Amino acid sequence: MFSRSIKIFMGGVIAAAAALTHGALAAGPTLQKIKERGELACGVSQGIGGFSMPDSSGKWTGLDVDFCRAIAAAVFNDASKVQFVALSAKDRFTALQSGSVDLLSRNTTWTMSRETTLGMSFAVVNFYDGQGLLANKSLGVASVKDLSGATVCLTSGTTHEMNLADYFRTYDLKYEAIVFVTADETIKAFESGRCDVYTADMSAVYAQKSKLKQPDDYAVLPELISKEPLGPAVRQGDAEWANIVKWTHFAMVNAEEFGVNHANIAEMRKSQNPEIRRLLGLEGNLGETLGLSNDWADRIVAQVGNYGEVFEANLGAQSPLAIKRGVNALWSKGGLQYAPPMR
């Protein structure tokens, strides 16, 4: 009886392994696969305000979501041809590796080990962030250095677990980490008082704070305890697809730099500025070299907007989060957003 159950178990293992490997073998160049499917499978977060959040009618909004739409606009000439796959921090890498999503546009930090051991490739940084902490004002805490002995709520599968451990070790502070699977569970536990502090990327800290019942009872601590360059990631080994993702972001940044936006694009098509003409595909064949049509960037700006517009609408002054551009401003305005020339 014992050996029979082992045989059955092994049979199951083989079936599972076969299922696991089949998908990877069938995967061809990503662009081809997306065109056949008729829509882009885009991995986004399950709900972080400003980055990706479904509203009451089920429509997704946010910076990461708009990036998915920009790619759909470039590939299909239809920004709505995106299937949003909501992924927990824990499941996101496996989802990308196994091919369930074509692209991870999910406030994911670019780290070395993720590129060297996870088979991922980060295309660009579309949001420069850092890890921040949120504490209840009643604790009277003014700095992270006051937190020795505190209990911290955070989400598993993120860089935050390690950053927190590193920081607290560096300054010889004690802490207790309570780790949850989703961002929602984490903030709920924090709000109920299970923890003294909540930690995540600073942008997410602001987003979650705005969702609390009494946001004014909580204060964001001044320190950033890490660098968190967030950006979209693809599987390694498909340079054509990586280029499309990379240059979609660069096209949006360049569009902002040249002053091309959603509202004035019709007028800009008449511009004599050679840089704008190349961007909009009126001169040269940059779009074709990507495997798309020449007006790909025109479609992105017309249907989604340039980087600055997308930022302002989702994170900036026009949004409830009111995050300042800061380091995410264009390089020409003292920020870090710098796109290579399109020529």
Next chain:
Amino acid sequence: MLAGVLFYGLYSAFANMSSNLAEQRIASGFGFLAHPAGFGIAQALIPWSEAMTYARAYLVGLLNTLLVSLVAIFFSTILGFFVGIIRLTPNWTLSQLAKWYVEIVRNLPLLFQILFWYLAVLATMPAPRSAISILDVAFISQRGIALPRLVYGDGAGIWLTALVLAVGCLFLYRRWSKAHQPRLKRGWFLPYAAVATVLGAWLIIDSPFSFAIPKQERFNLTGGLTILPEFAALLIALTVYSSAFIGEIVRAGIQAVPKGQVEAGRALGIGNSLLLRFIVIPQAMRIIIPLLTSQYLNIIKNSSLGVTIGYPELVSVGGTMLNQTGQAIEVVGMWMMTYLTISLATSLFMNWYNTRMALVER
């Protein structure tokens, strides 16, 4: 031939997997287990710090899984037998109470029950600064239950050894006397001997034990022994949920004992509780034990739901490892082998116990 097909299947699946991983440049192998883990774990039965290895982190998670499973098995068995027996009492109110307990608990999803205890019950306890105090030595707050911690002083080891030896001797003496002098009235002697031994050792060594009482500090109650609310919620949910099933198993087992056995007992003038203890339950156990085994396996496997409320068990710690290292196949393989081993060990033990019970019966 089957073995050949199996081997070929396994081999080609493995080769396929390796080449796919290599093609996608995903690192593989178990080398990562020796690297420093670098993350904190809220509850560790063995000393833990961030500088220790992933292998050690996994062990911490495994021990947390075993702890919550074993304690839940212990309490759900007691509660389950209680519920099962109550359900069969002639007292209408009691049996209806037991019935509704079983029906409600058994029909609500376990995950829901875990979240209920965690979010609706334990999270509503007061904050640590206004913790409920029990005689100023134990405190209940939303951060858990803080209890005095036993501190071992000099000579504690000797004292504990003496205690173990004394208990061992008493046990052997009892067996020996049972075998050789079945009619000896020795009941009064044993407890006194035990107490005398313990007190004697205490006096000689001058009490090596003391207690550390939890103190209210800036953020939390520290210094004592803390039972995390995550542990408490998971334990209560597992215990309550499984006790309903065990209650039904016990009821079925008891009802399966031929009525003639009870009638024969009654005819001999044996009272209800003795009848249950010496005639019904021993026979019912033969039916109960195999079913109890599956319930125990369920408890062990269900403890993995602790991941949703942040209890650092195998799946939670393994999940963090998986994400920090990206070694999905290795970590999932470790999970499978670990749960398989725990489950097979449990069922081997229960089968051994079952055979033993069955032999005693016949």
